[in-house]
Amino acid sequence: MKTAIEIENLAHNYGLVEALKPLDMSIESGTLFGFIGPDGAGKTTLFRILTSLLLPTQGTAKVLGLDVVDDYRKLRPLLGYMPGRFSLYQDLTVAENLQFFAKLFKTTIQENYHLIKDIYDQIAPFKNRLAGKLSGGMKQKLALSCALIHKPELLFLDEPTTGVDVVSRAEFWEMLRKLKNYGITIVVSxxxxxxxxxxxKVALIQKGKILQTDSPNNITESFVKPLFSVKSNERNSLSKDIETFGKTDSFYWFGDSIRWIGDDEKDADLLRIYLQQKNHQALEIKKIKASIEDCFMDLMKGNYE
Amino acid sequence: MKGFIIKEFLQIFRDYRSMAILFGIPIAQILLFGFALNMDLNNAHIAIVNKSGDAKSIELINKINSSDYFIVDQVFNSETNIQAAFQRGEIKEVIVIPEDFAARLASNQKIELQVIADASDPNTASILVNYTQAVVSSFQSQNAKGSSAALPLIQVESRFKYNESLKSVYMFVPGVFTIILMLVSAMMTSISIAREKELGTMEILLVSPITPVQIILGKVFPYVLLSFINAGLILLMSAFVFGMPFSGSITLLLAEALLFILMALSLGIFISTVSNSQQTAMLLSMFALLLPTILLSGFVFPIKNMPEVLQWLSHLMPGKWFIIIVKAIILKGAGFADLWKETLIILSMTLFFIGLSIKKFNIRLATN
Known part of the structure; x- marks a missing residue:
């Protein structure tokens, strides 16, 4: 497999703030790679460095074999970039925006229409509407069309689904899977x-540090700690009581239940007895398989300490 | 590039506010300066104290009244009413005609005509006194011609060259012309580039094959065209609405205007390279460009009356040189041979700012 992105000892500071801690990693071409992390984790900084918009404080990064600092002029035409905030011309219509970006990259809409057909078909009914007047999901589809119009080899999507409704999010990811089939490497945060x-493949990132990089499956498989879901109808006192239970590694609310990680699998029985003594009715404690979020919560805890 | 220019035009024409700035402000300003801020005095209300009451004095009063400058509101017999009339603000000036007016005039004796002006507005007062003198002396010479013993009275005759009727609109047009081209060109480009930064579209433009030079040219071209149309509009208005005479070559004037527009645009681009939001760009254009141009270019305040430091500063104002050029071409009919020095100054300013903007144009995001 060819390498699309090669990062060596890359770091970035804004003044005294460490936005990105020294980082080594590589991303294979043809993958759909996700950077997962909360706001302020350093995702946008990393994307800006990789798209040659920001000079790293230290280290090097090669994208498509080109150095992001020295070869930026050669690199830029090969990239598709969709910034985190909606960055199209709001006072131009849908069609005018697309036309403009096609011209900007010296191509035509027809030439790569097959790439954007599925996406553009959905917004085509609104093609004479000003981009600023589109709904959130529509905006993202238009932005994706504009980023794809020149058939980039590598697509950077910075938080493309933030502020988009659940249905549109699902559709958006469906499109990304399809684009992957055209051989475009997609890096998304x-x-x-x-x-x-x-x-x-995903990289879990927090406070400028990559906590883990692997396929989602491997990440959840590698979680070995005993994880239990705890439910009770005494919601108000549940977390307080778990806190006072000694043999707890960590716990956190997850929807309407509490995820509890014990020091040992057998401690779950002790927890049950402990909570029953505290008058918790309809108690439900069951072992569950870790999700990505559980893994992330656990890794984050380590990163804080 | 072509796509960029098309996009730029679409955005300009779609934005009503920028269209209003582009064409509304110039028209409004020219009309304002031409009509409302007119410094010429017409129809000033005055009073006359006629102690003589003879036919000749009535003739003089009629002559004064028939000029465009004065309306004789009241005629008194004695000075007692003057104070009250001034205080009520009804009149700006009083002319006192002495008792033996007709007799002295007939015998060619010296006549002392008293003129009292309301100097709470000194400018108006001195202009009115000058006008009065002009009217009276013309009256005097008419009467002298009629008499047989024509001893010519000594008169000071002053003539104003180039703007013989001293119409202030001729002074304002070059200044307004300069300021509007400056405002529209510099402010509009700087705002439009800053808008790309503010809305994040610059981020996408940067990650594309388009080069900084192309972005700048794409931004400049539409505004050169629009500003040039603007320049034509202002000149047409000054010619047809205010009857401004054009003694020089229109082609030369337009060529100089084009150069000045380019200068203003390069300044605008320079401003946009140092500002990240439309607000900053606008404030910078206002305070760093517009105000100094108005105050220091010799448009409002004569440069010769300024302290020496400010006189030096005024040399740095591109507007000063352009006003000199415009005045020389329109009023004096000057040719390029007379103006090459000023032209060269503006040209070098243009090149300086273009060079600086291309150098300063960030190929990356400014948050380094």
Whole structure:
């Protein structure tokens, strides 16, 4: 497999703030790669360095074999970039935006229409509407069309699904899977854990540090700690009581239940007895398989300490 | 490039506000300066104290009244009413005609005509007194011709060259012309580039094959065209609405205007390279360009009356040189041979700012 991105000892500081800690990693071409992490984790900084928009404080990065600092002029035409905030011309219509970006990259809409057909068909009914007047999901589809119009070899999507409704998010990921089939390497960032499972490979990033890089499956498989889901109808006192239970590694709310990680698998029985003494009715404690989010919560805890 | 220019035009024409700035402000300004801020005095209300009451004095009053400058509101017999009339603000000036007016005039004796002006507005007062003198002396010479013993009275005759009627609109047009070209060109380009930065579209433009030079040219071209149309509009208005005479070559004037537009645009681009938002760009254009141009270019305040430091500063104002050029071409009919020095100054300023903007244009995001 060819390497699309090669990062060596790359770091970036904004003044005294370490936005990105020294980082080594590589991304194979043809993959759908996701950077998963909360806001302020350093995702946008990393994307800006990789798209040659920002000079790294230290280290080197090669994208498609080209250095992001020295060869930026050769590199830029090969990239498709969709910034985190909607960055099209709001006072131009849908069609005018697409036309402009096609011309900007010295191509025509027809030439690569097959790439954007599925996406553009959905917004085509609104092609004479000003881009600023589109809904969030529509905006993202248009932005993706514009980023794809010159058939880039590598596509950077910075939080493409933030602020987009659930249905549009699902559609958006469906499109990304299709684009992968055209051989385009896609690097995407997202704060949504549930989207991690849709990537071929993910890197969990927090506070400028990559915590783990692997396929989503491997990440969840590698979680070995005993993980239990705890439910009770005494929601108010549940977390307080678990806190006072001694043999706890960590716990956190997950929807309407609490995820509890014990020091040992057998401690779950002790927890049950402990909580029953504290008058918790309809108690439900069951062992569950870790999701990406559980892995991330666990890794984050390590990163804080 | 072509696509970029098309996009730029679409955006300009779609944005009503920028269209208003582009064409509304020039028209409004020219009309404002031409009509409202007119410094010529017409129809000033005055009073006359006629102590003589003879036919000749009535003739003089009629002559004064028939000029465009004065309306004789009241005629009194004695000075007692003057104070009250001034205080009520009804009149700006009082002319006192002495008792033996007709007799002295007939015998060619010296006549002392008293003129009292309301100097709470000194400019108006001195202009009015000058006008009065002009009217009276013309009256005097008419009467002298009629008499047989024509001893010519000594008169000071002053003539104003180039703007003989001293119409202030001729002074304003070059200044307004300069300021509008400056405002529209510099402010509009700087705002439009800053908008790309503010809305994040610059991020996408940068990650594309388009080069900084192409972005700058793509931004400049539409505004050169629009500003040039603007320049034509202002000149047409000054010619047809205010009857401004054009003694020089229109082609030369337009060529100089084009050069000045380019200068203003390069300044605008330079401003946009140092500002990240439309607000900053606008404020910078306003305070760093517009105000100094208005104050220091000799448009409002004569440069010769300024302290020496400010006189030096005024040399740095591109507008100063352009006003000199425009005045010389329109009023004096000057040719390029007379103006090559000023032209060269503007040209070098243009090249300086273009060079600086291309150098300063960030090929990356400014958050380094």
């Amino acid at each position: 997202t704060p949504y854990m549930d989207e991690a499972a849709l990537c071929d």
